[in-house]
Amino acid sequence: MNNNYFKIAVLPGDGIGPEIISESIKILDVIAEAFQYEFQFNYGLIGAEAIFKTGDPLPEETLKICKESDAVLFGAIGDPAFDNNPEAKVRPEQGLLKLRKELGLFANIRPLKTYASLIEKSPLKKEIIEGADIQIFRELVSGIYFGEKFTDPEGAYAYDVCKYSREDILPIAHMAFQEAQKRNKKLTLIDKANVLDTSRLWRKICQEIASEYPDVQLDYMFVDNAAMQLILNPKQFDVILTENMFGDIISDEASVIGGSIGLLPSASVGEKNALFEPIHGSYPQAKGKGIANPIASILSVAMMLDHLGLQPAANKLRQSVEHAIENKYVTIDLNTKQYYSTSEVGSFIADYIKYSEKSYYNFENVKIGKSTIV
Numbered sequence: 001m002n003n004n005y006f007k008i009a010v011l012p013g014d015g016i017g018p019e020i021i022s023e024s025i026k027i028l029d030v031i032a033e034a035f036q037y038e039f040q041f042n043y044g045l046i047g048a049e050a051i052f053k054t055g056d057p058l059p060e061e062t063l064k065i066c067k068e069s070d071a072v073l074f075g076a077i078g079d080p081a082f083d084n085n086p087e088a089k090v091r092p093e094q095g096l097l098k099l100r101k102e103l104g105l106f107a108n109i110r111p112l113k114t115y116a117s118l119i120e121k122s123p124l125k126k127e128i129i130e131g132a133d134i135q136i137f138r139e140l141v142s143g144i145y146f147g148e149k150f151t152d153p154e155g156a157y158a159y160d161v162c163k164y165s166r167e168d169i170l171p172i173a174h175m176a177f178q179e180a181q182k183r184n185k186k187l188t189l190i191d192k193a194n195v196l197d198t199s200r201l202w203r204k205i206c207q208e209i210a211s212e213y214p215d216v217q218l219d220y221m222f223v224d225n226a227a228m229q230l231i232l233n234p235k236q237f238d239v240i241l242t243e244n245m246f247g248d249i250i251s252d253e254a255s256v257i258g259g260s261i262g263l264l265p266s267a268s269v270g271e272k273n274a275l276f277e278p279i280h281g282s283y284p285q286a287k288g289k290g291i292a293n294p295i296a297s298i299l300s301v302a303m304m305l306d307h308l309g310l311q312p313a314a315n316k317l318r319q320s321v322e323h324a325i326e327n328k329y330v331t332i333d334l335n336t337k338q339y340y341s342t343s344e345v346g347s348f349i350a351d352y353i354k355y356s357e358k359s360y361y362n363f364e365n366v367k368i369g370k371s372t373i374v
């Protein structure tokens with residue numbers, strides 16, 4: 001087996017998905033050359049694009065490509081044609097949910113950090129957010145997104161069932177405890193155990209396994225309070241463990257601490273497969289405008305490189321992203337006076353990976369031109 005050869009399934013999806021994914025591929029091409037790896041990219045249809053072309057948000061062929069890959073790189077799905085039509089029977093999001101389920105991606109890991117050069121731009125106070133560093137473990141293949149759904153044909157009522165089993169909770173709970181052991185030995189379970197039976201099951205199981213991790217301090221917080229605490233005092237959190245829907249919501253909220261949702265990557269992992277995706281959606285208003293921040297997708301590539309055991313490349317990539325952010329080579333969402341287009345930011349990061357080790361190259365003098373946002 002060639003340890004430098006990897007099959008990557010690439011699913012650009014809808015809206016800004018293709019634009020951000022093409023920057024991630026640009027980065028992977030440069031990494032392949034610099035580190036002598038070979039990536040074989042196999043593209044697949046998913047989401048609205050797949051519905052328009054095949055009628056199915058997750059065609060069999062796409063699933064096959066993903067199952068046969070070493071990792072999946074996912075952009076985003078979703079289209080206003082479906083969002084604004086509550087009657088639509090087939091929806092783009094079903095493609096992503098089915099893919100997560102089929103690949104058994106039970107844990108969605110969403111790291112949040114702050115960057116010194118962006119602190120002043122945050123709507124939150126410097127002393128509150130400076131140094132915040134949180135790892136969110138969100139359960140990804142159960143809960144209310146996957147429970148039975150029903151809409152009464154008369155349109156009088158509808159329901160979505162939230163169900164969790166011991167088997168759904170245990171693997172991700174162990175994973176979060178282990179991460180807490182590697183970090184600051186503090187784990188916060190976010191739930192609604194004062195109201196929900198499913199949340200009480202989460203608490204019970206976490207209490208049961210806590211004895212296996214005696215060095216980890218396990219705390220609990222109700223999700224409504226957690227939503228407030230995240231903004232008031234994010235540094236009280238280190239590793240967060242939570243169920244599917246709460247994790248979805250609080251991670252978008254937490255992205256405000258970092259400066260933009262366009263910065264937050266994620267890894268969705270299971271026993272066999274792994275998928276890497278930004279936490280944001282398809283941002284349809286930005287499609288084709290060159291304003292989408294590609295960094296969430298590019299940092300998802302760094303998480304993919306970690307997963308493939310390619311740490312030197314992952315480290316170099318993170319260092320290059322930090323260099324871009326610290327030097328304000330960023331997109332308009334970061335609220336800096338000087339900003340660049342999606343592809344300029346991608347090219348800047350790619351060039352840094354390519355040239356920064358070369359002693360003859362004075363990178364600080366590189367001019368990548370005025371912004372070409374269309």
Ligand SMILES: NC(=O)C1=CN([C@@H]2O[C@H](COP(=O)(O)OP(=O)(O)OC[C@H]3O[C@@H](n4cnc5c(N)ncnc54)[C@H](O)[C@@H]3O)[C@@H](O)[C@H]2O)C=CC1
Binds near residue numbers: 076080284
């Ligand atoms: N994983 C996925 O593919 C997800 C898909 N969706 C879908 O995306 C569509 C749009 O949903 P929204 O609720 O508007 O969420 P969204 O995450 O697409 O956008 C919300 C806001 O976040 C900001 N934003 C998002 N991505 C950005 C980026 N790369 N750079 C700069 N700013 C960025 C923009 O201000 C945007 O208005 C819907 O169809 C939804 O179902 C939503 C979330 C996740």
Ligand SMILES: CC(C)CC(=O)C(=O)O
Binds near residue numbers: 093096097248
């Ligand atoms: C199926 C997606 C639309 C759910 C989501 O918002 C997410 O995973 O962040």
Ligand SMILES: [Mg+2]
Binds near residue numbers: 248249252279280
């Ligand atoms: Mg979401």
